[in-house]
Amino acid sequence: xxxxxxxxxxxxxxxxxxxxxxxxxxxxxxxxxxxxxxxxxxxxxxxxxxxxxxxxxxxxxxxxxxxxxxxxxxxxxxxxxxxxxxxxxxxxxxxxxxxxxxxxxxxxxxxxxxxxxxxxxxxxxxxxxxxxxxxxxxxxxxxxxxxxxxxxxxxxxxxxxxxxxxxxxxxxxxxxxxxxxxxxxxxxxxxxxxxxxxxxxxxxxxxxxxxxxxxxxxxxxxxx
Amino acid sequence: xxxxxxxxxxxxxxxxxxxxxxxxxxxxxxxxxxxxxxxxxxxxxxxxxxxxxxxxxxxxxxxxxxxxxxxxxxxxxxxxxxxxxxxxxxxxxxxxxxxxxxxxxxxxxxxxxxxxxxxxxxxxxxxxxxxxxxxxxxxxxxxxxxxxxxxxxxxxxxxxxxxxxxxxxxxxxxxxxxxxxxxxxxxxxxxxxxxxxxxxxxxxxxxxxxxxxxxxxxxxxxxxxxxxxxxxxxxxxxxxxxxxxxxxxxxxxxxxxxxxxxxxxxxxxxxxxxxxxxxxxxxxxxxxxxxxxxxxxxxxxxxxxxxxxxxxxxxxxxxxxxxxxxxxxxxxxxxxxxxxxxxxxxxxxxxxxxxxxxxxxxxxxxxxxxxxxxxxxxxxxxxxxxxxxxxxxxxxxxxxxxxxxxxxxxxxxxxxxxxxxxxxxxxxxxxxxxxxxxxxxx
Ligand code: HEM
Ligand code: HEM
Ligand SMILES: [Fe+2]
Numbered sequence: 195x196x197x198x199x200x201x202x203x204x205x206x207x208x209x210x211x212x213x214x215x216x217x218x219x220x221x222x223x224x225x226x227x228x229x230x231x232x233x234x235x236x237x238x239x240x241x242x243x244x245x246x247x248x249x250x251x252x253x254x255x256x257x258x259x260x261x262x263x264x265x266x267x268x269x270x271x272x273x274x275x276x277x278x279x280x281x282x283x284x285x286x287x288x289x290x291x292x293x294x295x296x297x298x299x300x301x302x303x304x305x306x307x308x309x310x311x312x313x314x315x316x317x318x319x320x321x322x323x324x325x326x327x328x329x330x331x332x333x334x335x336x337x338x339x340x341x342x343x344x345x346x347x348x349x350x351x352x353x354x355x356x357x358x359x360x361x362x363x364x365x366x367x368x369x370x371x372x373x374x375x376x377x378x379x380x381x382x383x384x385x386x387x388x389x390x391x392x393x394x395x396x397x398x399x400x401x402x403x404x405x406x407x408x409x410x411x412x413x414x415x416x417x418x
Numbered sequence: 419x420x421x422x423x424x425x426x427x428x429x430x431x432x433x434x435x436x437x438x439x440x441x442x443x444x445x446x447x448x449x450x451x452x453x454x455x456x457x458x459x460x461x462x463x464x465x466x467x468x469x470x471x472x473x474x475x476x477x478x479x480x481x482x483x484x485x486x487x488x489x490x491x492x493x494x495x496x497x498x499x500x501x502x503x504x505x506x507x508x509x510x511x512x513x514x515x516x517x518x519x520x521x522x523x524x525x526x527x528x529x530x531x532x533x534x535x536x537x538x539x540x541x542x543x544x545x546x547x548x549x550x551x552x553x554x555x556x557x558x559x560x561x562x563x564x565x566x567x568x569x570x571x572x573x574x575x576x577x578x579x580x581x582x583x584x585x586x587x588x589x590x591x592x593x594x595x596x597x598x599x600x601x602x603x604x605x606x607x608x609x610x611x612x613x614x615x616x617x618x619x620x621x622x623x624x625x626x627x628x629x630x631x632x633x634x635x636x637x638x639x640x641x642x643x644x645x646x647x648x649x650x651x652x653x654x655x656x657x658x659x660x661x662x663x664x665x666x667x668x669x670x671x672x673x674x675x676x677x678x679x680x681x682x683x684x685x686x687x688x689x690x691x692x693x694x695x696x697x698x699x700x701x702x703x704x705x706x707x708x709x710x711x712x713x714x715x716x717x718x719x720x721x722x723x724x725x726x727x728x729x730x731x732x733x734x735x736x737x738x739x740x741x742x743x744x745x746x747x748x749x750x751x752x753x754x755x756x757x758x759x760x761x762x763x764x765x766x767x768x769x770x771x772x773x774x775x776x777x778x779x780x781x782x783x784x785x786x787x788x789x790x791x792x793x794x795x796x797x798x799x800x801x802x803x804x805x806x807x808x809x810x811x812x813x814x815x816x817x818x819x820x821x822x823x824x825x826x827x828x829x830x831x832x833x834x835x836x837x838x839x840x841x842x843x844x845x846x847x848x849x850x851x852x853x854x855x856x857x858x859x860x
Contacts, residue, residue, distance in 0.1 A: 195638060195642070196638065197568075197634055197637060197638045200637070200641030200642045200645070203641060203642050203645040203646070204641040205645070206645075207645035207646060207649030210649065211648060211650070211652040211653045218671060219599075221665070222659065222664045222665060223599065225665055226596050226599075226663065226664075229595070232593060247530060248531055249529075250466045250467070250529040251531070252466075252532065252533050253466030253469045254464070254465050257594070258594070258595070258598060258662045259662075260662070260739070263744055264451065265817075266816075267739050267817070294818075296455075296460060298460050317594055320662075320663040322661045326738075327735050329812055331813045331814055360815055361819070
């Protein structure tokens, strides 16, 4: 090979790759509004994005799988959590979720919290080609999940309770709670934990809609 | 050293060396937060702050090292003095000042909040000005030359590309997906594009000087290597566009092009070894040569092999967003850019200072300890990442629970981190002793 053949490889290699890349970039950017539902990208969402950046959330949490690996990925967090729970959590993370690894209290203003929740809800709608993937074990088991299980996840109960070995240690293991407690007792515990345990650290979930409450109680009662 | 003004490079190497020390200390602080749940620093230096500082220091010192390398290399290639050594000095002070301001700002909670590009916008404009001064100075120096070498051309091309791409990380975009689309133009097209050009030119220059092989041979392979780097690396950006809201055709484009990225890196290894074998002059100072060969191999393992391992969409789907990425990030940055900078330093500083490196076995102790420790560190992070991918993505365990199962590997990572820090401090001691005439035999 000669120097000028080397130069030709350099020039053509660069040009071909750049042409392909720029062409697809043009296409990707023009599909962005549709794939990310830009029509729902309100000022509130944009402000939430700025709040997300200002507090540097992304260096602990990944989002779209990018960022620090110290805290959970937040791409689809609003499918798992309900907005009210998220607001409470952002106000004082450790109080709502006394996990061993802590998120610092960022002393966010209510308006900032509102914007963040709007931002995360918008991100939740991005078409990510099904990432994160549905866990293989869950996908294999099929959609047998009871509706109450989703409520259990959205409300962050596993921050304090274990279920089949997964979850926190603040409250008792609930794997067999249905065999131990009646549905009425469980509902009472959810609505007013202090009525059973005067110094209970468990928050009241009386704000749940009647349907969510019933689903959740059914789910817990089924855990024999 | 042939030109008086090459000396300016030394100041750059001093700054780079000191910031390297600080960078790995922040690595230990960041890593400790994985090993112990309770974080006594949570209200002063929480994880996000220490990670930002760790990463920013890395990028700042590598860039300072590249600039120093450029100021050393260009006069010798262009056969003329630097256009303005004063401007070169001012530029260094401004850059260090901006870096320090950024770090203090992070500690005070001042951040722009995109990973690696956390610098607040005012400081980013400062960085752009510094880059313009630098490019101006280099360009004016090269303009004085009578012969344009390929090494100079590739170096200048890489530096201009580097500066231009930074602009894609300066502006706030409302749409997160679009913001990340352009963000990768900085992050990916830097490390798998522009920086490879700069590093390739620097290594070609060093090999040429050390081994005395034919310039034509070195330069034609430099063309082929950087040509393939750009051919695979530009469209290879697609390996970051699988899951961020972009269309599915990136599975194909990103997968195929990036799977070829290890090829030019392998050529660099072969090229380096061939130059060493076919050397025309007896190599007096073997220390930079050890670093150069070590770097070629580690570059290939960290970027080529570790990168290839998770670049196909079928695998990346499971490993994306886990410690697998962190393992690769450490291995690639260390193997490629840390080691190339240290190669340059061990090549240039003895020439600037007019000393020989005889009796500098300490440099090789630092080399071995760093390589050995980084190897354990990335192995531990890699295992942690595979455990995480399995528990979280296959079994569906929630994130925080997976972390308990990864503790052991975090501990191995952290202990190895102490090995890295020790290696870096041995290097720092060695760096500052290179100036001491007591050891000189030449
Ligand atoms: C004392 C040794 C070191 C320790 C303990 C350490 C630890 C860490 C930790 C804990 C993170 C955060 C990962 C996350 O976001 O979850 C990190 C990030 C990073 N560090 Fe280090 N580090 C060390 C040395 C280095 C060195 C020598 C380099 C450069 C070669 C480096 C380059 C990086 C990079 C590129 C990232 C970002 C990784 C990514 O996001 O994928 N670190 N480091
Ligand atoms: C010296 C060259 C390289 C360096 C310094 C480097 C560094 C990095 C870093 C720091 C990241 C993490 C970015 C983040 O925080 O999200 C990353 C991601 C990645 N790199 Fe590299 N890399 C290099 C070369 C390569 C090559 C040659 C390949 C492929 C063959 C590759 C494949 C990947 C992939 C697939 C990811 C995405 C991981 C994910 O988020 O799922 N890298 N690289
Ligand atoms: Fe990449």
